[in-house]
Amino acid sequence: MNRIDLEFGDLQAFVAVAECLSFRAAAAQLFISQPALSRRIDKIEGVLKVRLLERNSRRVAVTEAGRQFLEHAQASIAEMQVALGTISAAAAQRNAVVTVACVPSVSNYVLPRALQSFSEQFPAVRLRVLDESGAQVLQSVVRSEADFGVNFIGVQDAELDFKPVYTERYVLAVQRSHPLARRESVTWRDLCGTRLISVSLRSSNRILLDNALAELEERPAVFCEVNHVTAALALADAGLGLTAVPALAYSKLRYPSLVTVPLVEPEVRRTLGLITRKGAALSGPAQALYAMLENVARAEFVFPEPHR
Template sequence: MRINTEIGELQAFLAVAQKSSFRAASESLFISQPALSRRIDKLEKDLKCQLLERTTRRVSLTDAGRQFLSHAQAVIDELERAYQGLEARAVARTGKVTIACVPSVANHLLPSVLKDFARTYPSVRVKVIDESAQTVLDSVREGLADFGLSFLGSQEAELDFTAIRAERYVVVVPKEHALARRKTVAWRQLEKEPLVSVSSTSGNRLLIDSAFAKTSKRPTIQYEINHVTGAINLVAAGLGIAIIPGLALDAQLHPGLMGVPLVDPAITRTLGLIVRKGDKIHDMARVLADTLSAAIRDS
């Protein structure tokens, strides 16, 4: 049997099956709806059966479509793994390193480390995935990054987590704020302060909420924002205080702010190096991972 099916047709079918909508599927693939329909029509013609039941309101899978779905997904998954494997081999030859790291590391330590790294290895290309802790984990797990730097991962069976250092949480305030004169601040002393908080989906927020649960009262969250960097900028604008990991505050970028360690309770997170279990990262990635780890320990 000669197979005439193209990868784009399988991707079109999977997108429609997932979205249950030709419009949403075409948008996700960045093609027009007529082009999407042509791909589906050709696939059904090649297979000599109807895969999708179309009505004016929705799109659903036929029995044949449900049967074909798992096979189509398996083909795409296998092809993606093949591409990732070949890309990993190419990366080792051409000198490209992909890092996944939480924003506090990317914003505070990475620029100076990369500057020194570039002096010694000017031909090595570096890609940085500076996203949430969960995205860092997923990037390493899926082979999109050579290694990750995050405070999550020690409990992941398919990942190796090597602890680098414990990072203490601080309350960030303007230098003229009353709390800036203290050596430490107890959580209960934040009760009347307007709080700038990271979003509830953040790993930082989970630690912060856990600490507040041990106090009788908590401050009002006046502003909520996705990333720690944004929270720091709102504090710099005089809109409130923020609770952040200590490494996230760069004195050079925000000379008008200071971080005061939190106590009662004091909370920390452990930053670590993450690689896929059993993987041996290539030489340039190892050099950069070791350099970053040293910078984190010394900061």
């Protein structure tokens, strides 16, 4: 097979002249001089040994051979642009990192399903998950440490957009052998005198619960404080007491000795939302993960019934 001594720029030069029917306009479009453009056309015609353009001082016309070659040149340029775009996109994905900040109940039980689908669609994109408290999730998004967050606080933050996607209630996690485990529901007053395990006063969950229970004349006292809901569940599972947690935080497989019972009077709920910085544009992969989480929340979350 004979070697064809043509460059990509030569094809672009011919296509520009054939489409513009003007060496001046084509040179301006390609940001090269007219003499340089003429040399490229002469080179192509010399390699092909055929006249592609008829030109004089007044006009430029494409010959029959030129029209045939134009179709192939345009197709070659289009294929090359597709190839370059595909390779560039793949390289961008290899270098891409999507960071999502979320509260632990989401990172433990919600995020894995979405990340599985995301990784299948974007296998080259690296992931960072910042599983933090509600307040830390907010700060991670505000400081641009995370592309977006999943949280139950932030709706009133002027720097953030909060898109609600799922509402869950708080339930009592209690040992199966405990008398309260057989109840259809438990009031907060029923917890007075029990060994209640709670997250600390610094926790956004604790603040939410304290605000919701502020009107009660008699409130349950805390027997043991921990920093995270997962620790409260682990202690309850070990038989050290009982705890009030968001429904999504409970896992039958992880805490086999526990069941959950709805808490009422009052019934306390929290709304999870996707949070982003106001005016911030998400990258393609980050936007895809954002949409997946929204779809999982809206379509697949089934409010957990009490586990018996």
